Amino acid sequence: MTGELGIWQHAIGPLPNEAFGYCTDDVARALTVDLDHARVLGWPAVETSAWRSVHFMRDAFDPATGRFRNFRAADGHWLDGDASQDSYGRAMLALGGAMRARTDDDFAARARLLFAVALPGASRLTALRATASTLLGCATALESADVDGALRDSVTEAVGQLSTRLGAAFAPSAHDADWPWPEPVLTYENALLPRALIVAGRKHRDHELIRLGLLTLDWLMDVQTSDKGRFSPIGSSGFWPRGGPRARFDQQPIEATAMILAAEAAFAQTDEPRYLEAVDRAYGWFLGDNDVGLALADPVTGGCFDGLEPAGVNLNQGAESTLMWLTALEHVREIRGAASAQLATRTPARPAVATVSTSRG
Numbered sequence: 001m002t003g004e005l006g007i008w009q010h011a012i013g014p015l016p017n018e019a020f021g022y023c024t025d026d027v028a029r030a031l032t033v034d035l036d037h038a039r040v041l042g043w044p045a046v047e048t049s050a051w052r053s054v055h056f057m058r059d060a061f062d063p064a065t066g067r068f069r070n071f072r073a074a075d076g077h078w079l080d081g082d083a084s085q086d087s088y089g090r091a092m093l094a095l096g097g098a099m100r101a102r103t104d105d106d107f108a109a110r111a112r113l114l115f116a117v118a119l120p121g122a123s124r125l126t127a128l129r130a131t132a133s134t135l136l137g138c139a140t141a142l143e144s145a146d147v148d149g150a151l152r153d154s155v156t157e158a159v160g161q162l163s164t165r166l167g168a169a170f171a172p173s174a175h176d177a178d179w180p181w182p183e184p185v186l187t188y189e190n191a192l193l194p195r196a197l198i199v200a201g202r203k204h205r206d207h208e209l210i211r212l213g214l215l216t217l218d219w220l221m222d223v224q225t226s227d228k229g230r231f232s233p234i235g236s237s238g239f240w241p242r243g244g245p246r247a248r249f250d251q252q253p254i255e256a257t258a259m260i261l262a263a264e265a266a267f268a269q270t271d272e273p274r275y276l277e278a279v280d281r282a283y284g285w286f287l288g289d290n291d292v293g294l295a296l297a298d299p300v301t302g303g304c305f306d307g308l309e310p311a312g313v314n315l316n317q318g319a320e321s322t323l324m325w326l327t328a329l330e331h332v333r334e335i336r337g338a339a340s341a342q343l344a345t346r347t348p349a350r351p352a353v354a355t356v357s358t359s360r361g
Helices: 024-041 047-060 085-100 105-124 128-141 149-173 192-204 207-223 253-270 273-286 319-344
Strands: 307-309 312-314
Touching: 024 047, 024 085, 024 319, 047 085, 047 105, 085 105, 085 128, 105 128, 105 149, 128 149, 128 192, 149 192, 149 207, 192 207, 192 253, 207 253, 253 273, 253 319, 273 319
Parallel strands: none
Antiparallel strands: 307 312
16 A cells, blocks of 8 residues: 555555555554554664655645644645644644654654744644544643653643643533534544543543543443443444434444544543443454444455445455554454553452453464
């Protein structure tokens, strides 16, 4: 799926559909996957790919708007259209991870420079998902020892502003048990939002942000668990307007991975078993424990189908789907390792919590 400039956006079956070119969203996700893989395989194994992604994002940044252009044709020229807030958020999230990762100094410096140049754009965000992604990117950047001085002050200020903005969006709806969600429609990558609240609250010891994040995540876990106990995310063919019909299908891999990452953050905060159970359900969705009973991910090739349909799977294996599977795989690997270590140190009197199945590969 990788071309000269980065990962191709779409696929026909397992092969890239070059007619649709590239997008910053997927290049940023690819960089995140490379950094995850580097922890297991070592930096040399991913170095070329990671540098390619950072170069792409450097070219994507538009100083006139302070955002990252998203869509790029196969020949390298940028396509018409305003840069999206989502592409900004995803780029900042990936760059924050690149700053924290233990790679070579030149790579970290390049990521840090681009992050710093783009950071002022965070103050103009209005979209909730872009706000959440940028907040997570800033929180991650602060974990880098190389972020100091004026840059650390600027990132810390951005975290405070973004946290306040996201918390204020959720606070009014938190008292509505039937719909504790700040939007009238439940759409895409929903668990990203409570994840950002939990991570930001944990970093700054803001108990109200943590409370809002856990409350909302618990609700998402409940409404996206089927009567048979399976993860059943909101379908993208219509989503779920409040008071209206809920779309059951065109379920997307991004929803499962967003849930895994949010539940991982919640477990780190609370140590409560239900969040490991949520990880297990969402991971199982990839491997056939879903509403149709068919696997979307192929652990051998690393590919993942684009969605779950009423009669089967969408046989295309685009970048987003495959990258979401690879992200899920690496995080579940890490969660299982941590859970096993935790169990080994527990006394018999404490209940076991490791519900992440070891039979799924």
